Amino acid sequence: MSHLPRIGISVGDLAGIGPEIIYKTFLDARLLKYCTPVVYGMATSLFDDFPVDEQIGPLTFRQVRSAADIDPGKLNAVTCWEEDFVLTPGQPTQASGTAARESLVAACRDLKDGLLDGIVTAPISKENTQSDEFRYPGHTEFLTSFFGAPESLMLLASDDLRVATLTGHIPLKDVAARVTPELLRTKLQILLNSLRQDFGIEKPRVAVLGLNPHAGENGLLGTEEGKIVTPVIQQFLQEGHLVYGPYPADGYFGTGQYHQFDATLALYHDQGLVPFKTLAFERGVNYTAGLPIVRTSPDHGTAYGLAGQFRADPTSFREALYMACDLVRQRAGQVVVW
Numbered sequence: 001m002s003h004l005p006r007i008g009i010s011v012g013d014l015a016g017i018g019p020e021i022i023y024k025t026f027l028d029a030r031l032l033k034y035c036t037p038v039v040y041g042m043a044t045s046l047f048d049d050f051p052v053d054e055q056i057g058p059l060t061f062r063q064v065r066s067a068a069d070i071d072p073g074k075l076n077a078v079t080c081w082e083e084d085f086v087l088t089p090g091q092p093t094q095a096s097g098t099a100a101r102e103s104l105v106a107a108c109r110d111l112k113d114g115l116l117d118g119i120v121t122a123p124i125s126k127e128n129t130q131s132d133e134f135r136y137p138g139h140t141e142f143l144t145s146f147f148g149a150p151e152s153l154m155l156l157a158s159d160d161l162r163v164a165t166l167t168g169h170i171p172l173k174d175v176a177a178r179v180t181p182e183l184l185r186t187k188l189q190i191l192l193n194s195l196r197q198d199f200g201i202e203k204p205r206v207a208v209l210g211l212n213p214h215a216g217e218n219g220l221l222g223t224e225e226g227k228i229v230t231p232v233i234q235q236f237l238q239e240g241h242l243v244y245g246p247y248p249a250d251g252y253f254g255t256g257q258y259h260q261f262d263a264t265l266a267l268y269h270d271q272g273l274v275p276f277k278t279l280a281f282e283r284g285v286n287y288t289a290g291l292p293i294v295r296t297s298p299d300h301g302t303a304y305g306l307a308g309q310f311r312a313d314p315t316s317f318r319e320a321l322y323m324a325c326d327l328v329r330q331r332a333g334q335v336v337v338w
Contacts, residue, residue: 004036004072005117005328007321008107011041012122013129015087015096016302017312022122023047024314025321027056032073035325038116039077040103045084051310067115080106089308097128104139108146111293118294118324122317123302126169137169140288143295152290153190155263156273156299157323158280162199162263163272164191164289175268179211179224184232188265192241194289195262198327204262207252208233208245211267215248229267249275282313285320287327294327296320 012018022039023046025031039046039061052058061077062070070076080102085095107119121139136142144152155164166187167178188206195204208229209215212222219226229246236243247257249266253275258264266272276284277299284299298316306312 005325006036006038007324008111008116008119009037009039010104010107010121011039011046013092013096013100013125013302014085015089015092016123016304016307018122019046020310020312021314021317023050025318026059026075027053036070036072037075038067038070040107041080067110078106090304092125092128094128097125100124101129101131101134117328120320120324121295121297123300125302139297140168143288143291147291147293149291151186151190152288153187155194155287155289156276156284157287158284161280163276164263164265165269165272166265166267168269176211176224179228179267181228181232188236188243190290191263191265198330200330201262203242205242206263206265207247207261208243208265209249209252209267209271210246215246282315283319284316285323294324296324
């Protein structure tokens with residue numbers, strides 16, 4: 001790679017903490033030696049209400065119409081809308097959802113066109129982002145469709161802790177029906193490929209959790225482990241992969257067994273995200289594995305209850321930015337130490 005990674009940043013729901021954590025992150029000018037950031041939205045008005053650091057002064061963005069005109073080593077912003085939004089912090093509106101959607105789509109379009117090397121997405125509201133052209137339960141599903149991937153994988157990461165989920169944003173009552181041998185094989189393969197390609201782990205060790213309490217207790221508490229999960233794990237072992245399980249989720253995390261593995265595959269959203277956020281909240285990063293592009297995000301939501309108070313912690317967003325840069329370099333063949 002002959003240039004600093006060009007990282008597009010979608011602003012998320014403007015009524016949430018997205019603009020604040022972006023602003024706080026770029027108060028540290030050292031980041032400009034690490035990447036060329038490109039914020040999608042009207043940066044000249046997004047940050048007007050935030051306190052100005054007396055030593056640093058106001059952040060200055062180079063506002064451009066196209067990512068083709070960005071300036072390396074500077075704070076850049078691509079104009080996505082002309083009008084000013086009248087917003088109340090903590091109160092999402094149709095306008096704030098529209099802005100979040102337009103920012104995201106514009107960044108993804110430029111990434112697909114090769115004007116960016118990766119993107120970091122600030123949190124959106126899944127409810128007010130919907131439109132006739134945007135019917136997705138979250139970033140992951142939209143990105144998978146937009147970039148034409150047959151499947152993707154939600155992978156939460158913080159240092160050596162990595163937790164992926166077999167199923168995503170679906171009701172709990174629908175999870176068991178979605179746990180099929182085909183989906184499990186597909187998601188495991190994406191996870192193994194990502195650990196090798198994106199994280200540089202040559203022979204990754206992966207643990208798979210059980211669906212039922214106590215991983216089914218040998219069929220007493222459920223049969224999915226014996227009929228579906230264990231046969232797939234055995235198939236991967238026979239193919240030479242270091243895939244083990246199924247493990248009861250409570251004991252697995254409670255005893256620290258996750259330290260023995262490079263990644264853990266949970267079978268549904270909360271099974272993986274509750275322990276991950278308990279262990280690494282505000283430091284964790286959400287990475288969408290299995291895509292032809294690099295996308296990361298903080299591991300939290302819009303946090304409407306904090307909006308407007310200037311108390312939001314930018315750590316997770318900053319870590320997402322660092323990880324996006326590292327993943328771009330890793331894919332370009334540069335040495336990255338995790």
